[in-house]
Amino acid sequence: MAENSLLNDPMILRELIMDHYQYPHNHKLVKDDRYLSRHMASDSCIDDITVQANIENGIIKDIQFDGVACTISTASTSMMSDLLIDKSIEEAKTIIEEYNKMINHEDYDADILEEAIAFQNVYKQANRIKCATIGWKAIEEIIKESEGIND
Amino acid sequence: MFNVNDVRNDFPMIKNHPDLIYFDNGATTYKPQVVIDAITKFYTDYTSNVERGDYETAIQADRAYEEARKCVATLIHSEQKEVVFLSNITAALNQIAYGLSKKLNKGDVILTSKSEHASNLLPWYRLKDNLGVEIKYVNVDDVGRIDIDDFKNQCDENVKVVTFASVTNVLGTNQPVKELTKIAHDNGAIVVIDAAQAIGHQPIDVKDLDVDFLCFSSHKMCGPDGVGVLYGKYNLLDEMDPLLLGGGMNARFTSDGKVVLKDAPHKFEAGTPNIEGVIGLSAACKYLMDLGLDNIHAYEKELRGYMKEKFKELDNVIVYNLENESGPITFNVKDVFAQDAAGYLAANHIAVRSGNHCAKILHEIIGTDQSVRASLYFYNTKEEVDYFVEKVKEINLESAIGIFF
Numbered sequence: 001m002a003e004n005s006l007l008n009d010p011m012i013l014r015e016l017i018m019d020h021y022q023y024p025h026n027h028k029l030v031k032d033d034r035y036l037s038r039h040m041a042s043d044s045c046i047d048d049i050t051v052q053a054n055i056e057n058g059i060i061k062d063i064q065f066d067g068v069a070c071t072i073s074t075a076s077t078s079m080m081s082d083l084l085i086d087k088s089i090e091e092a093k094t095i096i097e098e099y100n101k102m103i104n105h106e107d108y109d110a111d112i113l114e115e116a117i118a119f120q121n122v123y124k125q126a127n128r129i130k131c132a133t134i135g136w137k138a139i140e141e142i143i144k145e146s147e148g149i150n151d
Numbered sequence: 152m153f154n155v156n157d158v159r160n161d162f163p164m165i166k167n168h169p170d171l172i173y174f175d176n177g178a179t180t181y182k183p184q185v186v187i188d189a190i191t192k193f194y195t196d197y198t199s200n201v202e203r204g205d206y207e208t209a210i211q212a213d214r215a216y217e218e219a220r221k222c223v224a225t226l227i228h229s230e231q232k233e234v235v236f237l238s239n240i241t242a243a244l245n246q247i248a249y250g251l252s253k254k255l256n257k258g259d260v261i262l263t264s265k266s267e268h269a270s271n272l273l274p275w276y277r278l279k280d281n282l283g284v285e286i287k288y289v290n291v292d293d294v295g296r297i298d299i300d301d302f303k304n305q306c307d308e309n310v311k312v313v314t315f316a317s318v319t320n321v322l323g324t325n326q327p328v329k330e331l332t333k334i335a336h337d338n339g340a341i342v343v344i345d346a347a348q349a350i351g352h353q354p355i356d357v358k359d360l361d362v363d364f365l366c367f368s369s370h371k372m373c374g375p376d377g378v379g380v381l382y383g384k385y386n387l388l389d390e391m392d393p394l395l396l397g398g399g400m401n402a403r404f405t406s407d408g409k410v411v412l413k414d415a416p417h418k419f420e421a422g423t424p425n426i427e428g429v430i431g432l433s434a435a436c437k438y439l440m441d442l443g444l445d446n447i448h449a450y451e452k453e454l455r456g457y458m459k460e461k462f463k464e465l466d467n468v469i470v471y472n473l474e475n476e477s478g479p480i481t482f483n484v485k486d487v488f489a490q491d492a493a494g495y496l497a498a499n500h501i502a503v504r505s506g507n508h509c510a511k512i513l514h515e516i517i518g519t520d521q522s523v524r525a526s527l528y529f530y531n532t533k534e535e536v537d538y539f540v541e542k543v544k545e546i547n548l549e550s551a552i553g554i555f556f
């Protein structure tokens with residue numbers, strides 16, 4: 001991360017999470033056969049979200065989500081959608097991999113995660129890791145499913 | 152009345168975590184040293200199986216096990232032989248539902264409420280699926296208290312079982328058990344009480360209440376995990392079939408498959424029981440009775456009242472059960488998801504519970520499917536309440552997210 005990046009400022013990162021929670025991006029499910037969909041409900045908490053993605057020719061054209069979820073789940077899913085829309089499946093996989101490394105407190109590439117580095121400290125609250133990954137797990141599964149169909 | 156500082160010294164968890172404010176007593180309670188010691192003594196001094204020994208330590212274990220039955224009987228004012236040890240209240244409610252299923256037919260009604268814990272609904276739902284009995288819900292008010300008039304109306308000749316928690320788990324509302332039991336009995340129904348949240352918090356007298364069955368878990372009354380109590384009127388226990396079959400519960404059997412069971416309560420305790428658990432529970436009963444259940448209840452009411460007054464001054468919360476006299480305070484911070492609020496409190500060394508608390512249909516009554524529950528016990532203090540309320544006041548979206556930075 002560049003020394004002077006705004007993303008080094010915890011205040012900015014906190015604002016980002018708040019913003020994505022209060023005004024989540026891509027937060028509208030669609031009725032469209034081109035979209036694959038995943039419903040994610042946690043047994044142990046209230047989080048219950050649905051993620052949809054339209055993947056065409058190896059490119060993630062669109063992602064949408066909705067549901068009932070805490071700040072961390074909502075904001076992390078919202079940022080995930082921003083990050084992955086218009087990416088190729090290969091690019092998306094790399095980003096997801098780096099994100100998972102960050103959440104698991106391993107070395108990761110901060111630059112490609114952009115705003116999503118706001119969740120860099122979630123590993124300190126073990127019980128919230130599932131919140132920070134629920135939407136990401138959904139897109140991972142959708143990508144897998146799309147690959148199955150294309151094979 | 153006991154001195155709370157003396158009481159706190161009895162609990163190693165409090166000594167080991169002086170900065171942790173434990174307000175999750177509805178989930179489980181801390182254990183006093185006497186309970187831990189009783190369990191250790193069993194393992195270091197007289198480990199043996201029960202009900203089958205000819206030697207000294209086995210006799211000692213047997214005596215401690217039956218002594219525990221007597222202690223529980225004293226606590227709830229029952230006969231010793233009316234106390235069955237199972238693994239928790241969930242096992243007890245499953246046993247009762249199974250046992251009563253033999254008496255139920257299609258079209259019979261089980262009357263309950265929407266404030267119930269999963270453990271007191273799912274075993275009955277199975278009877279609905281298997282036997283075609285009907286589950287009906289009595290109307291409750293906005294804190295989940297059963298509407299007596301509606302209860303009277305619904306208690307017709309089809310109602311064969313009435314079941315509810317004497318203190319509900321999310322809102323801590325006390326039900327008028329004695330009055331409801333009388334109405335149910337006048338209509339020939341059997342009354343099953345889930346006392347999970349009442350036991351150890353207030354005196355319970357099964358004879359006075361006249362309930363048919365009442366059950367609870369040891370871990371919510373300062374006792375160990377993995378042991379629960381099923382109380383039943385002896386004639387009902389006598390005619391009830393056990394759910395589990397095996398060793399320890401049969402008197403004799405022959406190769407043609409004929410089995411003669413022991414008498415209740417033993418016929419319900421198949422297999423080697425949780426002996427350490429039962430012995431620990433026994434010590435917990437003594438500990439609570441020494442403090443006095445009246446004293447414990449009075450102390451908790453005072454603390455709850457104190458917390459209520461403090462909560463009235465907060466303008467960032469919605470409280471679902473403010474006016475209740477005892478039990479937890481259940482609330483949400485405005486615009487903050489329950490788990491985020493609990494996360495902020497956890498970061499400030501306060502343990503509370505967020506979520507739907509296993510009462511997944513209660514939201515039909517209180518209009519929210521998630522909340523934060525702060526549940527007290529007699530070892531909590533006004534100073535803890537002060538600090539807690541101060542921290543609740545600080546919660547907003549910004550501070551809740553702030554814990555991640």
Ligand SMILES: Cc1ncc(COP(=O)(O)O)c(C=O)c1O
Nearest residue numbers: 239240241268270316320347368
């Ligand atoms: C009212 C009520 N019933 C039943 C239970 C289940 O208790 P256990 O998990 O010990 O079986 C609980 C525990 O939360 C409860 O509060």
